[in-house]
Amino acid sequence: MINFQFYSPTEIVFGKDSELGVAHLLKKHGATKVLFHYGGGSIKGSGLYDRVIKTLDDENIAYLELGGVVPNPRASLVREGIKIVKENNIDFILAVGGGSVMDSAKAIAVGAKYEGDFWDLYDGTKITAALPLGVIVTIPASGSEASNSSVITNDDLGLKRGTNSDFIRPKFAIMNPELTYTLPNYHAFAGVVDMMSHIFERYLTNTPDVELTDLMQESVLVAIMDNAKRLLKDPYDYNARAHIMWAGTIAHNGVLGVGRTTDWASHGLEHELSALYDVSHGAGLAVIFPHYMLYIIDHDVDRFYRLAVNVMKVRPNKNDKRGVAIKGIRKLQEFYKSLGMPLTFEDIGAKKEDIPKLVEQLNINKGDTFGGFVKLTMDDARKIYESC
Amino acid sequence: MINFQFYSPTEIVFGKDSELGVAHLLKKHGATKVLFHYGGGSIKGSGLYDRVIKTLDDENIAYLELGGVVPNPRASLVREGIKIVKENNIDFILAVGGGSVMDSAKAIAVGAKYEGDFWDLYDGTKITAALPLGVIVTIPASGSEASNSSVITNDDLGLKRGTNSDFIRPKFAIMNPELTYTLPNYHAFAGVVDMMSHIFERYLTNTPDVELTDLMQESVLVAIMDNAKRLLKDPYDYNARAHIMWAGTIAHNGVLGVGRTTDWASHGLEHELSALYDVSHGAGLAVIFPHYMLYIIDHDVDRFYRLAVNVMKVRPNKNDKRGVAIKGIRKLQEFYKSLGMPLTFEDIGAKKEDIPKLVEQLNINKGDTFGGFVKLTMDDARKIYESC
Numbered sequence: 001m002i003n004f005q006f007y008s009p010t011e012i013v014f015g016k017d018s019e020l021g022v023a024h025l026l027k028k029h030g031a032t033k034v035l036f037h038y039g040g041g042s043i044k045g046s047g048l049y050d051r052v053i054k055t056l057d058d059e060n061i062a063y064l065e066l067g068g069v070v071p072n073p074r075a076s077l078v079r080e081g082i083k084i085v086k087e088n089n090i091d092f093i094l095a096v097g098g099g100s101v102m103d104s105a106k107a108i109a110v111g112a113k114y115e116g117d118f119w120d121l122y123d124g125t126k127i128t129a130a131l132p133l134g135v136i137v138t139i140p141a142s143g144s145e146a147s148n149s150s151v152i153t154n155d156d157l158g159l160k161r162g163t164n165s166d167f168i169r170p171k172f173a174i175m176n177p178e179l180t181y182t183l184p185n186y187h188a189f190a191g192v193v194d195m196m197s198h199i200f201e202r203y204l205t206n207t208p209d210v211e212l213t214d215l216m217q218e219s220v221l222v223a224i225m226d227n228a229k230r231l232l233k234d235p236y237d238y239n240a241r242a243h244i245m246w247a248g249t250i251a252h253n254g255v256l257g258v259g260r261t262t263d264w265a266s267h268g269l270e271h272e273l274s275a276l277y278d279v280s281h282g283a284g285l286a287v288i289f290p291h292y293m294l295y296i297i298d299h300d301v302d303r304f305y306r307l308a309v310n311v312m313k314v315r316p317n318k319n320d321k322r323g324v325a326i327k328g329i330r331k332l333q334e335f336y337k338s339l340g341m342p343l344t345f346e347d348i349g350a351k352k353e354d355i356p357k358l359v360e361q362l363n364i365n366k367g368d369t370f371g372g373f374v375k376l377t378m379d380d381a382r383k384i385y386e387s388c
Numbered sequence: 389m390i391n392f393q394f395y396s397p398t399e400i401v402f403g404k405d406s407e408l409g410v411a412h413l414l415k416k417h418g419a420t421k422v423l424f425h426y427g428g429g430s431i432k433g434s435g436l437y438d439r440v441i442k443t444l445d446d447e448n449i450a451y452l453e454l455g456g457v458v459p460n461p462r463a464s465l466v467r468e469g470i471k472i473v474k475e476n477n478i479d480f481i482l483a484v485g486g487g488s489v490m491d492s493a494k495a496i497a498v499g500a501k502y503e504g505d506f507w508d509l510y511d512g513t514k515i516t517a518a519l520p521l522g523v524i525v526t527i528p529a530s531g532s533e534a535s536n537s538s539v540i541t542n543d544d545l546g547l548k549r550g551t552n553s554d555f556i557r558p559k560f561a562i563m564n565p566e567l568t569y570t571l572p573n574y575h576a577f578a579g580v581v582d583m584m585s586h587i588f589e590r591y592l593t594n595t596p597d598v599e600l601t602d603l604m605q606e607s608v609l610v611a612i613m614d615n616a617k618r619l620l621k622d623p624y625d626y627n628a629r630a631h632i633m634w635a636g637t638i639a640h641n642g643v644l645g646v647g648r649t650t651d652w653a654s655h656g657l658e659h660e661l662s663a664l665y666d667v668s669h670g671a672g673l674a675v676i677f678p679h680y681m682l683y684i685i686d687h688d689v690d691r692f693y694r695l696a697v698n699v700m701k702v703r704p705n706k707n708d709k710r711g712v713a714i715k716g717i718r719k720l721q722e723f724y725k726s727l728g729m730p731l732t733f734e735d736i737g738a739k740k741e742d743i744p745k746l747v748e749q750l751n752i753n754k755g756d757t758f759g760g761f762v763k764l765t766m767d768d769a770r771k772i773y774e775s776c
Contacts (some may be wrong), residue, residue, distance in 0.1 A: 001630040003403025008396060014647070015391025209616060209627040212635055215607035224598040239597040242389040247600055255643060259402070259630065367446065 001259035008253045010146040014246065016238075018176045019136050022052060022094070023059035025172045028146045030104045031092030031231030034063040035085055037105045039070065039097045040118040043138060046182055052096060052136070064088055069097060072153040072160065072274050072281070073104035075119055081108035082118060093133040095170075099142025099188075099194075099281075102135050105149035106168040109133045118156035122152055127165035134172040138179050140245040141191030141282060143252025145173035145199055153275055160275040160362065162267075175249070177241035185235070189339035190282030192228045192244060196221060197285040200293075201264050202371040204259035204309065206300075210260045217256050218310045220247055223352055225311075228339060231319055269384060272358045278347045287348060290333045291387045294326070296374045299324055339379065345388045356387045389647035390595055396641045398534040399560040402634065406564045410440060411447035413560045413666040416776065418769035419480030422451040422577035423473055425493045427485045431526060434570055440484060440524070447497055452476055456574070460541040460662050460666075460669070461492035463507055466552075470498035470506060473519065481521035487530025487582075488576075490523050494556040495719070497521045497762035508706055510540055516551035522560040526567050528633040528668060529579030531640025541663055547749065548663040549654075563637070565629035573623070577727035578670025580616045580632060584609060585673040588681075589652050591695065592761040594688075598648045603698060605644050608635055608697045613699075616727060653759030656681045657772060658708050660746045667736045674729035675736060677776045678721045682714070684762045689713055733776045743773045 013021055026034060034053065038065065043049040058065050066081050084090065085108060089225035095105035111127035114298030121127050137145045145152065148169050151162040178384040199217050210284040224247045250256065269292065277284075297304050308328020309312040312335075317324050333343050342348045359381050362370070369375035376384075401409055414422060424440065431437040433744050444451050454469050472478065473496060483493035499506030501517035508646050514525045532538065536557050539550040568576065570584075587605050612635045618628035638644065651727050655678065658672040663671075693709040694718020697701040723732050730736045747769050751760070757763035764772075 001403075001627055001634075002408065004400075006400040006402065009399075011397075012392075013392040015389075018391065134403065210613040212608065212631050212638075215611055216604055219603035219607045220600065223603055226599060239389050242647065243600050246389075250600075250643070255638070258634065 003259045006258050007166055014175045018174045022057045029171045033090045035090045035093045036063045036065045037095045038067045039101050041167045055183040069101045069104045071100050073100040075152055078107040082111035085112040098139025099144045102144035103110050103150040105133050107152050122161040122163045127167050130167040132171045135170045138173040140248035141194040143248050146253035165193045175245055177245045180241050190280045193286045194250040194282035197289055198251040199333040204263040205260040221311045261372050263373040265376055266372055270337050272361045277350055283342050286336040287388050290329050292384050294328045295384050299374045302354040358385055389624050392646045392648050398558050402563045407560045411443045421478045422480045422482050423478045424451045424453045425483045426455045427489050430735045433674045457489045459488050461488040463540055463542045466495040473500040474586045484524040486527025487532045490532035491538040493521050496538050496776045511551040514617050516556040520559045523558045524562040526634035529582040531636050534641035548659040563633055565621040565633045568629050581668035581674045583636040585677055590650045592651040593648040595648040649760050651761040653764055657756055660749045665738055671730050674724040674776050677766035678717050681717045682774050683772050687762045689721045746773055
């Protein structure tokens with residue numbers, strides 16, 4: 001086990017009607033003037049928008065609004081939010097939505113405390129301050145509600161970049177599984193792929209002797225898959241929704257990745273896909289991750305063998321570990337397919353002739369490598385994209 | 389799954405040499421004058437005391453000392469600490485030791501912000517403020533480093549009482565597994581029983597449909613047992629020490645108990661044992677918990693069956709679930725015995741004739757019940773003690 005720091009201070013309020021406590025939490029965390037940040041019409045259609053506005057009004061909490069966040073949230077809207085915050089002395093950001101809204105809110109929170117253009121903070125400049133933010137989660141997927149990360153797409157440059165900082169961990173996260181009942185299946189299951197991928201990125205480690213986190217990761221993966229299958233049958237299954245929602249938080253708040261190196265090669269490869277084709281991040285990961293696993297399987301057959309046996313429930317056979325490992329990855333693809341997720345470039349309309357552009361945008365200097373599990377070159381990236 | 393709040397803000401710094409960062413963490417959390425609280429000679433013998441003092445001196449952090457915490461920490465020393473803090477404008481408590489030292493520090497932290505006698509706060513009065521505290525953990529067991537709980541023994545009254553409050557969650561916890569190398573086996577393995585019991589208290593639930601936390605609990609239990617077996621063979625096995633140490637935190641920081649009712653009957657029953665006989669809490673739990681499980685097995689045979697199969701690795705047999713469940717509890721006792729832990733009243737020198745006194749001190753009003761899993765009466769308590 002390697003040395004680690006673990007810090008996950010977000011106060012989670014989870015369950016039915018939990019959104020009714022938003023004013024209490026805002027006051028507890030000292031909010032006096034709030035930017036209410038959200039996406040499109042879904043929270044208006046569901047009535048959540050009205051409930052939040054009513055609570056803020058009833059409790060006399062001043063606020064301004066900024067809607068319009070889209071999947072793969074845009075730098076241009078972030079800049080608009082930063083301008084509103086700076087011009088109106090806003091001291092707290094309330095994000096209501098999924099990962100895109102939360103990530104956009106995080107970008108506004110750090111940009112509001114930064115003199116230059118916020119994009120610097122997604123391009124290598126260290127974050128040293130942020131406005132506090134809180135979230136009401138409507139899409140379980142990104143784990144952004146308790147994570148230290150945010151990913152923004154620069155619409156001018158056609159680039160997608162992430163940043164990490166403890167300053168952007170939300171102060172509170174309100175999570176009501178009932179708010180996810182109306183989520184279209186495609187979004188719900190792209191979320192499932194996203195959270196499973198957050199665990200895979202931590203599962204693929206070169207650190208020996210990490211049984212505790214291995215076993216915990218495997219349990220969360222099993223629970224996610226079991227409950228996703230329940231959702232396929234009944235989208236109004238409260239406990240299945242609750243399991244998926246909480247698993248999304250656990251998958252990315254850090255607790256499953258302590259004491260071990262992690263990977264993140266697939267997230268890098270996928271970001272360029274969703275930047276170029278505007279495919280949902282989870283759907284892109286359903287394409288990339290299994291192909292990536294097959295490409296690097298010989299780096300550590302034992303690891304993919306235990307994934308196959310412990311998570312994908314392939315029958316153990318120590319005389320053919322590689323075969324079992326491959327069966328596990330194929331079963332993962334079948335599972336994704338059963339959820340209606342894409343498996344290939346063709347399924348998402350990605351084109352072979354775009355591969356050079358995808359590789360170029362990965363922004364890897366010639367001779368450099370990426371990925372924490374296997375050191376991948378640009379040539380590897382090309383081959384993995386081609387295998388998709 | 390039931391509604392829950394989850395809040396675990398403690399910053400964990402885990403690994404080799406992590407104690408060297410104590411001054412940095414104290415400054416980060418605004419400490420200007422510190423009470424350095426510890427137990428007996430063990431941190432002096434190990435050199436940890438000198439290293440902490442040197443770091444505080446080097447970094448010009450003012451401090452006063454209060455040593456002398458004993459297992460089942462005493463209210464009298466807590467009062468002494470509160471007096472020192474109040475008279476010297478101390479603004480931060482640094483606890484260096486195991487659960488007793490941490491719990492004593494928590495009591496000082498709340499008492500320092502309370503007008504009356506601190507014992508009120510362990511006797512029903514709600515905690516509304518506390519001095520900040522940080523810890524360097526030397527005994528993995530109590531999970532107090534990231535928990536909201538503290539247990540103190542009132543030496544005048546011969547009572548042991550606990551309290552819970554988010555105000556007493558440490559700001560930081562420094563955890564270096566190497567600091568546990570010199571722990572005598574008895575203390576190390578009493579710690580193992582304690583952390584396993586923290587999971588059992590959450591495992592015994594009446595909430596249906598909690599697969600995610602069930603699976604996570606089972607994984608942590610398996611990892612604890614596997615690594616305890618390694619420690620029996622080699623007390624200097626760093627990774628085994630690290631696994632046990634981190635499992636102790638996870639077992640009690642709340643993440644394994646979200647969304648489900650919990651039990652805590654065994655902790656109640658044990659507290660009176662260690663108050664009366666001054667037996668270590670973990671050793672007392674090794675006696676109480678399996679006997680308690682056997683006593684209430686018919687409340688939910690399925691739960692004890694899955695514990696037997698998934699954790700104790702008893703061969704499944706759905707035609708004799710009760711038999712398998714009992715085998716699982718017997719295997720747990722064998723495991724505790726292999727660690728040198730006591731299994732019966734006789735093993736800890738407890739006397740049958742004291743049982744009425746133990747039952748009386750449980751402080752259950754006639755007709756009331758205790759325990760979240762099964763509603764136990766005073767008569768049940770007597771029978772469970774008798775079965776030990």
